[in-house]
Amino acid sequence: MSDQAILTINAGSSSIKFSVYARDGEPQELGRGQVEKLGPAARLVVHPEGASALREEIGQADHDIALQQILSHLEPILQGRQVVGVGHRIVHGGAEFAVPHVLTPDVIDQLALLEPLAPLHQPFNLAAVRAAMAAFPDALQIACFDTGFHRGHPWAFDTFALPRRYFDKGVRRYGFHGLSYDYIAGELARRDPVLARGRVIVAHLGNGASMCAIKGGQSQSSTMGFSALEGLAMGTRSGAIDPGVLLYLMEAEGMGAADLTQLLYKESGLKGLSGLTHDMRSLLASPAPEAAQAIEYYVMRIRHELGGLTADIGGLDALVFTGGVGQNAAKIRALVCDGMEWLGLSLDAAANENGVDEIGRGPVRIFALPTDEERVIARAVNGFLAPGG
CATH class of the missing domain: 3.30.420.40 (ATPase, nucleotide binding domain)
Structure with a gap:
């Protein structure tokens, strides 16, 4: 071979x-x-x-x-x-x-x-x-x-409060970034099998961003749902938004589906909030107040979802940051964890800045780990190929 x-x-x-x-x-x-x-x-x-x-x-x-x-x-x-x-x-x-x-x-x-x-x-x-x-x-x-890891959620985490016929037609919460979560779950199991069987929240933060609550190695709930728009603010995507805003834009601004798609997927998020860029590195380096406000909103949404996901799995044993921003932006990790000792989160400032894998010092363990979606894919392909080719 x-x-x-x-x-x-x-x-x-x-x-x-x-x-x-x-x-x-x-x-x-x-x-x-x-x-x-x-x-x-x-x-x-x-x-x-x-x-x-x-x-x-x-x-x-x-x-x-x-x-x-x-x-x-x-x-x-x-x-x-x-x-x-x-x-x-x-x-x-x-x-x-x-x-x-x-x-x-x-x-x-x-x-x-x-x-x-x-x-x-x-x-x-x-x-x-x-x-x-x-x-x-x-x-x-x-x-x-990317949706596969989230299959098997409890029903309440997979549905919307719409007439049930829509769920039967496929209007349900799917969750995304599943290949990344699959890799992180496997990496935790390799490092600490007992911890991996506990209550873990993974924050996949990149140009696209989501969070996933994992219990016993299985996804229980995720911030993304029917589409890759829901939940956290992202590079150019809005994240959570009152559907009434969309109705207003349709009625008052005359926006149609194509207009809303352009707005929500390509003009919103960090780019829309800052009016500057979707790139977190540039925003962190910028002196513009709009850049600071965009980061403030971004962090607020992560902290908000962190509390809700913890409730979903009945507590928290570990928090894992991954993705381009999650793994590399020490400042964002620090802002997320600041003042969260009530949840058991306490960041080791020196470890966080030095880029080591484990960066917590409180009862809840905190990691900053690279993800590897490609390796998950390669393993799957290898499993389909007959031994010896």
Whole structure:
């Protein structure tokens, strides 16, 4: 199997990440990278294992251009290995798809019907599938669903207070970022099996952001629901909003579905609140009062959800920060935990600033851990491939 490789593709709203793994028992990473900051100033970053990183400014790039750039830079990483499986992060699996699934034309058509539920992700996820099928026609293509980890919630955490017929039609809470939560749950189990069986809240904070309450290793509730809009404020997404505001905008501003989609997905969140940018690094460095206000709202929503999720699972044994902001922004972690001793949270300031994995000193353990959605995907693909190829 050493001459075989697995490729993973993770198409997000503002970037496309990829990883390449050798098939050798547990998949062994050969390299990874991403095209980041999609738009007028996109950049390709490739990290071959054991070699210097490659950075290449590619200028104006959408998801299609970014994917072609990635495919054109794979050969030095593959070093002659054959790609026998490609794993794809698919944001929305709907009510039908939970566990990893072989992608066929019929399955792709079914997943395309869910595009209105995840317009920033699903179309690009499926575009990556089609491109990978064309580039690697003999490889097994596997879908891994961000909604899958949340299946099996208690009913009250999965429904809205609408007539029951809508739940039966699929209008329900699905939850997202499940591949990230799956990885973190597994990492906690590796580090401390007893803790992993307890009550854990994971804050996945990035351009998209959500939180998940996990008990006994199983998702119980999540801040995201029917779509990837609900819950926390995000880079450009609004998070929680009174539905009456949407009715008002429709009636008073004459906004239709397309207008609201643009507003809620691309013009709101940190970008809308600050009037400056969606990038947390830039906001933290900015002296503008609007930047500080955007951060204040962002943190307030995290703290608000932290209290509610703790109630959902009857207490808290550990809090895990992950994602680009969660893992790297010490200031945000400090603001979230400030004054939360009543919940058992006490941050070790020095550990927090120094970037170590465990950063708490109170009864509730606090971690800042990298997530690895790509490894979860690679493991799933490897499980589908017959031993020995």
